[in-house]
Amino acid sequence: MSTALSSTEARFGGSPLNGIRDALEDLGALLRFRSAALDAKGRRRMRVAGLAVLLLTVAAAVVPAVSPGAQTGEDVGRLVAIMPSIYLGFLVLAVVSAAASGGGREIVPREQAVAWPVSSMTDHFGALLLAPLNIAWLLQAWTLLGTTAYVTGHPATLWATELPVLLYLVLATALGAVVAWLLEWVRRGPRGVLVVRSLLGVLSASLVALVLTHHVTDVLDQSPTVWVFVTALNGSVLSWGQWLVGSAVLLALAVGLVLVGALPARLAAGRAPREEHRLESGIYEPRPDALGDLRALVRVDRVGIWRSLPLRRGLLVLALMPGLIAFGGQLGWDRLTILPGLVASGAALLFGVNTWCLDARGALWRESLPVAPALAFGSRVWVLTEVLLGAALVTVLLSTLRAGIPSVPELVALFFATLVVAAQVVSASMRWSVRRPFSVDMRSARATPAPPVVMVGYSTRLALGTTFVGLMFSGLGETDQWHLTALIGLLMVLVSGYRVARTASRWEDPATRARVVVTVAG
């Protein structure tokens, strides 16, 4: 998106209301521009996906309230105690997602948007609009709506219970954007990277200190999200006065934060992306010649990842965040099997689902090199696998620090869960990369390997598949049959291997390769 003052912003300087109206109109125009690129099939898919999300959201908000045990079950008391923490968890997710993507995703990629005077306010509104197009956001939002309905929702007053939750979702997302834009502004300033890293270091050290001194619960009890939950509760117990005040405050905060976010967005847009420039202008000392063709290819593929700002930042967040949360929450071995799938899916969503995008405009040149297609394909599989496994391993190591001594079946289950989800995600990523390539340059921290709507589809499918595997191995880890766990794990890895081999044979077809490289090269 534009980083310069635009005509739209000049008008904003004159009258805030005009600026907001113009930004919304511009946002509408950009959305129409994006949807115009879809064919009839794409539009149908988008409508179906939108309807599915809407139905699932309604289901998440309603079904738990009428399910057995709602409001009266044995687990309700325990859930009530952790509800403010679940609310807080959503806020943390909103902040981390927005900060990791440099303020939020772009409606139109920066290199395409330069032709138009897109204001930073339009950019900010666009980023907010795209924030829910993320499976982690959706899952957390559904969890929030569902657990609130289960714990407090009377069917007759469900709307009053869920309304504050919906307002909180907007508020938390907008607050996440405000924090992310501010961080981006600081990061782009003098010694910004150092300042932001120091801040993160202090924050991480504080969290570790809280965990080690057993003060986490005390802090969570003071969370302002307690008040959000109480407002939702007021809706269910018909305390209309308090409910009205609470909801009005939530609404005012949500609207205020949405508008206030335009200010740090504008400040950030006025500064050059120093970290990008540092990566692009730095000197990379030459290394000795690689000893084989595969190593030479892998080396170039690797630099595509580690010298790309969004990929570096994303991988770091993915490797550390779930592990630190598991460390803080002292997750047991039975629940750790979920984490590798979460991390592997997230890592694939950074670039793996459109893996040839690492070559970007260099795809044509690389395809003209005399190398067997299978070797080029193998290099990409190798690099993707090592990244997924590496990130998952960091998470697993962090999360096992406070998980105690495992039993052999638990250890085997975690090992194979990691291996299976990595193979599963690599297989799906390579298949999608060949089937549906996109032309993107992973230069900006806000870039994604595919359009936002497509990313939702990919993340949903990855999340479903890997969560199923994680839960299955969690169950297997509870049995004494570790031989069976290993056998099932090996079979699943073989199935994924077979699917990768099938995609590799498609890649051997020159017409398929031509379609991919010509598309990726733009």
Added chain:
Amino acid sequence: MHPDSLTSAVAIGPLPGTPPAVVDIRGLHVRFGSVDAVRGIDVSARAGEGTALLGRNGAGKSTTMRVLAGVVPPTEGVVLVAGLDVRRDLLAVKRLVGYCPDVGGLVPRATPWEHLQLSARLRRMSNWEQRARDLIERFELGDAAHRVTSGFSHGMGRRLSVALAAFHEPEVLLLDEPFDGVDPLGVSATLDVIGEARARGAAVLVSTHLRELAIQACSTALVLRGGSAVARLDAHELAGEEGADVYRALLD
């Protein structure tokens, strides 16, 4: 010469007694879905010959180049490079060809040196470093040799793409829009590389919209229109005002 007579004077293939063509394309068709990008083009280029591919946007120049580079497979027709069929001997053809693509052509997060290193490895080049340094210096990229290419200007990227294409002294040098956005010194270095390639017996194909530079670089010009070849003529016939009129008439 009147354009109509040029159109009718399309002469494809070597004349009797001339050396065999290094590039021999007959009846090339390339289809992308329902779009015909190339519709029956014939091209031949002999060793030491420079051929300019001229024509408007979408005439089929870049697609023809991509077919010769082994990047896009032909839908129909015969494409031979040094007697090797691009369909059957794809890897061998790629070893013989040096290709500068029309768009970008550079891996964004790799440095020029890493591009050259990969090319040298895959082309089994030994003692390549001196040649690499020479080319980098010639194209005035010495200061940027170890910086990633995503920070390059358009002209720098074009210059590096030409250097990469010429690096292994290929038998067929394919340069697609090599002068686009390049400064005069870069243009001069590119012309030198083309001249040297022709002098050592390489067939050079240059696609460009810059008619005067095409005339300087090549001996023959092939004008394409709507995916078909409409004229093959001596490059000097396109020189000057009269040549410009002839060219304009061929484009319409």
